[in-house]
Amino acid sequence: MENSLNDPEILKIAEKTLNNYKLCNNCLGRIFAKKETGINNKIRGELIRNNLKNVNEIKIDDCWLCSGIFNEINHFVKIISDLLKDYEYDTFLIGSKVDDDILEKEKILFEFTGDEFLESIKTELNREIGKKLEKKQKKEVDFKNPTIMVIIDTSFDEINLQILPLFIYGRYKKFKRGISQTIWFCKICKGKGCKKCNYTGKLYKESVEELISKKFLEETKGDSESFHGSGREDIDVRMLGNGRPFILELKNPKIRNINLLKIKQEINDKRNGIIEINDLRFSDRNEITRIKNSRFNKTYRIKFKGKKSINKEKLKKAAQSLRGKKIGQFTPCRVAHRRANMIREKHIYECSVESINKATATLIINAESGTYIKELITGDKGRTKPSISELIGIPCEVKELDVIEVKGE
Numbered sequence: 001m002e003n004s005l006n007d008p009e010i011l012k013i014a015e016k017t018l019n020n021y022k023l024c025n026n027c028l029g030r031i032f033a034k035k036e037t038g039i040n041n042k043i044r045g046e047l048i049r050n051n052l053k054n055v056n057e058i059k060i061d062d063c064w065l066c067s068g069i070f071n072e073i074n075h076f077v078k079i080i081s082d083l084l085k086d087y088e089y090d091t092f093l094i095g096s097k098v099d100d101d102i103l104e105k106e107k108i109l110f111e112f113t114g115d116e117f118l119e120s121i122k123t124e125l126n127r128e129i130g131k132k133l134e135k136k137q138k139k140e141v142d143f144k145n146p147t148i149m150v151i152i153d154t155s156f157d158e159i160n161l162q163i164l165p166l167f168i169y170g171r172y173k174k175f176k177r178g179i180s181q182t183i184w185f186c187k188i189c190k191g192k193g194c195k196k197c198n199y200t201g202k203l204y205k206e207s208v209e210e211l212i213s214k215k216f217l218e219e220t221k222g223d224s225e226s227f228h229g230s231g232r233e234d235i236d237v238r239m240l241g242n243g244r245p246f247i248l249e250l251k252n253p254k255i256r257n258i259n260l261l262k263i264k265q266e267i268n269d270k271r272n273g274i275i276e277i278n279d280l281r282f283s284d285r286n287e288i289t290r291i292k293n294s295r296f297n298k299t300y301r302i303k304f305k306g307k308k309s310i311n312k313e314k315l316k317k318a319a320q321s322l323r324g325k326k327i328g329q330f331t332p333c334r335v336a337h338r339r340a341n342m343i344r345e346k347h348i349y350e351c352s353v354e355s356i357n358k359a360t361a362t363l364i365i366n367a368e369s370g371t372y373i374k375e376l377i378t379g380d381k382g383r384t385k386p387s388i389s390e391l392i393g394i395p396c397e398v399k400e401l402d403v404i405e406v407k408g409e
Helices: 008-020 025-031 041-051 069-084 100-113 121-137 208-220 260-270 285-293 312-322 373-378 388-392
Strands: 091-097 148-153 158-163 166-174 224-229 238-251 275-282 298-306 325-330 343-357 360-367 396-406
Touching: 008 025, 008 041, 008 100, 025 041, 025 100, 025 121, 069 121, 069 148, 069 158, 091 121, 100 121, 166 208, 166 285, 208 224, 208 238, 208 260, 208 275, 224 285, 238 275, 238 285, 260 275, 298 373, 312 325, 312 343, 312 360, 312 388, 325 373, 360 373, 360 396, 373 388, 373 396, 388 396
Parallel strands: 091 148, 238 396
Antiparallel strands: 148 158, 166 238, 166 275, 224 238, 298 360, 298 396, 325 343, 343 360
16 A cells, blocks of 8 residues: 555564464465555465565465465355345345454464554455355445345354345225234234134234235245334224325345236235225335324314214314314323323314214314324313314214325325
């Protein structure tokens, strides 16, 4: 880099080192890895050794430090290539685990020589394996965000793959009540299966997550998944309109080049009348954060029933009074066991009467994200103020609730 490898100071350190340790050219060159660019450590070591007098060549297998590990490069490349042939990927990165005895010797050597110009044996191994794999597999090394991270244990020829998940963005509609968004595992057996859950391990038979992910796991040969929704609706609520945004995270996929249009059609045909997915595209982990943190306003259709017949004019007046207003909602009784008790202020943007038939009525409400719509109708024993029940002076209960639009995406 700054000085050539025949610098007297460099040769002095090299001669002193070789008088004490039998090193192959790779290990000798690695001591001075930051000297002279454009060459590898093996050539660097050869040049240094040639500049010294009366210094014998040391074969890699006889090296005090590496014990012949650099003769194994082609072997490592082969076993990695054999494993990767089942995976689709564009980029990769190599990591390695080296025998503790070699690492301890390296520490001793670098304490002896100084560490001003050195490079670790793991860095050289990773680079040399990576260079050969690039040529053999016709793939590229990516240091920032590789599709596959390969960790090879050089002592036991064991390989661990860290595979970048595949992220699929979409929107789902749910036409059937009684289906949760995600899997709810049995609280008793924690998903293992017991008498309480009829040995399914789940509280509910179906979920949107399972109905969507099964086909994707088949197509990608992934081993598991995570479902990330932009909020969630209650199990008894339908998700209609333009659908709710979600991202499906497919873990350890072997196949990445999948036909989203074909998968969408197959899922929609098979789950017809239950769920529907649309707007599928490939995504990334950053978008999970975006949709989780987004606060999309939603429009709801709420069918409810009063204890007695509802006065049409009174209900219209109540709906009009809520438009553009903020309501205060103390944590509802039904979720108090899992959410902090606090008052939340939520904005009601629009509220209109769709129909009234004696004691039954239907409202269309557009509200801020996070509004407890059921409680806006019932009042939740005074925990939501104002409420429709309070405004019309009749206790009401929600019979049906649908999300008919998720705004702002």
